[in-house]
Each structure stands twice: as structure tokens, then as C-alpha cells.
Amino acid sequence: MSLEFTVAIPARFGASRLPGKPLRLLNGRPMVAHVVDRALAAGAAEVVVATDDDRIAAAVQGSGARVCLTRADHPSGTDRLAEVAQQLGWPDARIVVNLQGDEPLAPVSGIVTVAETLAGSDAPMATLATPVHDVDELFSPNCVKLVRAANGDALYFSRAPIPWARDAFARDRERLPEGIGFLRHIGIYGYRAGFLRRYVAMPAGALERVESLEQLRVLEAGERIAVALAPEPFPPGVDTEADLARVEALLRQANPL
Numbered sequence: 001m002s003l004e005f006t007v008a009i010p011a012r013f014g015a016s017r018l019p020g021k022p023l024r025l026l027n028g029r030p031m032v033a034h035v036v037d038r039a040l041a042a043g044a045a046e047v048v049v050a051t052d053d054d055r056i057a058a059a060v061q062g063s064g065a066r067v068c069l070t071r072a073d074h075p076s077g078t079d080r081l082a083e084v085a086q087q088l089g090w091p092d093a094r095i096v097v098n099l100q101g102d103e104p105l106a107p108v109s110g111i112v113t114v115a116e117t118l119a120g121s122d123a124p125m126a127t128l129a130t131p132v133h134d135v136d137e138l139f140s141p142n143c144v145k146l147v148r149a150a151n152g153d154a155l156y157f158s159r160a161p162i163p164w165a166r167d168a169f170a171r172d173r174e175r176l177p178e179g180i181g182f183l184r185h186i187g188i189y190g191y192r193a194g195f196l197r198r199y200v201a202m203p204a205g206a207l208e209r210v211e212s213l214e215q216l217r218v219l220e221a222g223e224r225i226a227v228a229l230a231p232e233p234f235p236p237g238v239d240t241e242a243d244l245a246r247v248e249a250l251l252r253q254a255n256p257l
């Protein structure tokens with residue numbers, strides 16, 4: 001029997017760098033509709049668009065996704081999905097994959113892998129990582145790194161290079177040391193619905209505030225996050241006009257008229 005899971009897509013209208021981002025057109029269709037396509041192609045039993053805006057809700061009508069209107073004041077997509085879990089009455093064991101509304105090129109294999117990783121673990125949350133191949137990426141604070149325990153659970157996430165290769169970096173910081181296996185975090189998550197309800201009751205911890213990484217709230221509360229390697233690369237999401245043009249060009253290459 002195939003794994004049954006829900007994909008929930010947080011889609012907020014307000015965005016400082018690209019207002020109205022979920023509704024921006026890619027090949028004549030709103031970006032959020034392309035994200036719904038990826039979720040459906042992954043075999044999700046249910047796809048839910050969680051939004052605070054009627055225009056986004058209207059844009060996905062007929063797409064195969066269910067719409068859940070939420071409050072506009074949620075500090076994160078995870079908080080928004082917790083409201084969805086409450087509204088829709090998801091059972092505690094329901095597997096929910098959080099696919100961001102600005103990921104129109106998210107690989108189907110990655111969506112499935114998150115769901116499978118969670119199903120195969122007793123951790124309440126799962127995510128993906130991919131190897132770091134470039135030293136500039138390793139040292140960039142915009143690239144979130146992570147380290148894992150031997151069982152695959154996350155030990156820590158950071159904007160700093162981790163683990164710190166003390167001896168190698170004392171000699172040279174212009175190239176990656178061999179044999180370390182640095183990992184970059186990919187921001188797609190799986191949760192059990194019951195954990196979403198626990199998450200919103202957790203206070204933001206000091207580590208989350210210092211690093212500005214919401215997943216640290218989970219670790220600081222003593223909860224586990226299972227981490228799997230992404231089966232294929234995740235293209236960058238859409239944050240700017242330049243990103244929008246890049247993604248549209250890629251979609252046209254994949255689906256020429």
C-alpha cells in the first residue's frame with residue numbers, strides 16, 4: 001500500500017521583496033498553481049493551500065487543492081499550518097508535508113522523501129539536506145547548515161559553518177576540507193498533525209532568536225527532527241523579480257509551446 005500523506009502549502013499575500021508573490025504569473029498561471037501541481041504529482045492524498053487572502057483562494061479554485069483561509073498574523077508557515085490542522089480536524093497521526101508556496105520547481109521525489117522519512121521514524125518532524133560543494137556557500141549566513149546524529153536526527157542547525165573543521169580552517173578557508181560531509185538544509189518539512197498543535201504552544205527559545213531559525217525551537221524543546229538526504233537537487237525558490245524570470249525560463253524549457 002502506498003503511503004498516504006497531505007501536502008499543505010502556506011501562501012501569504014504579503015511579501016516584502018515580492019508583494020503578491022503567490023499570484024505572480026509563470027507561463028500564464030499563478031505561481032501557487034504550479035506548486036499545487038508539484039504536490040499532486042507527488043501523489044498526495046490531499047493538497048491544502050493555507051492562505052490569508054481571498055485572491056489566492058480564488059486563484060487555486062479548480063486546481064485540485066482544497067483552500068483553508070487562515071489568520072493573517074501568523075509569524076511562520078508552521079504556525080499557519082497549525083491553524084489548518086485545527087480547522088480541518090486532522091488526526092494526530094496524519095502526515096503533513098509543508099511545501100512552501102514559492103517552490104514551483106520542487107522535485108516530486110523530494111516531497112515524497114520527506115513523507116517517507118517521517119513515516120519511517122518515530123520523530124514528530126522530518127526535513128531534507130543536501131551536500132555543500134562550495135566554500136562560499138558554507139560560509140554564507142544565507143545558507144543554513146546542519147549536523148546529524150548517527151541515526152539521522154538533526155543535532156543542530158546554524159547559519160555558521162558546522163561542523164567547524166578546526167585544523168583544516170586554521171590552514172586554509174579558501175576550499176572545503178576533504179572528508180567532512182558538510183550539509184545544507186532544504187526548507188521542506190514533514191510533521192505529524194498532532195505535533196503541529198504542540199509546536200505552536202512551544203515558546204521561542206534563545207537559539208531560535210539568535211540564529212533566526214524556527215526549527216531550532218523544536219530542538220531546544222527536546223523534540224527530534226529526522227533528516228534525510230534529498231534524492232535530487234532542489235532549485236532555489238522565488239524571492240525576487242530575477243528569480244521569477246529564471247523560473248519562468250526553466251518552465252518554458254521543460255514545457256515548450
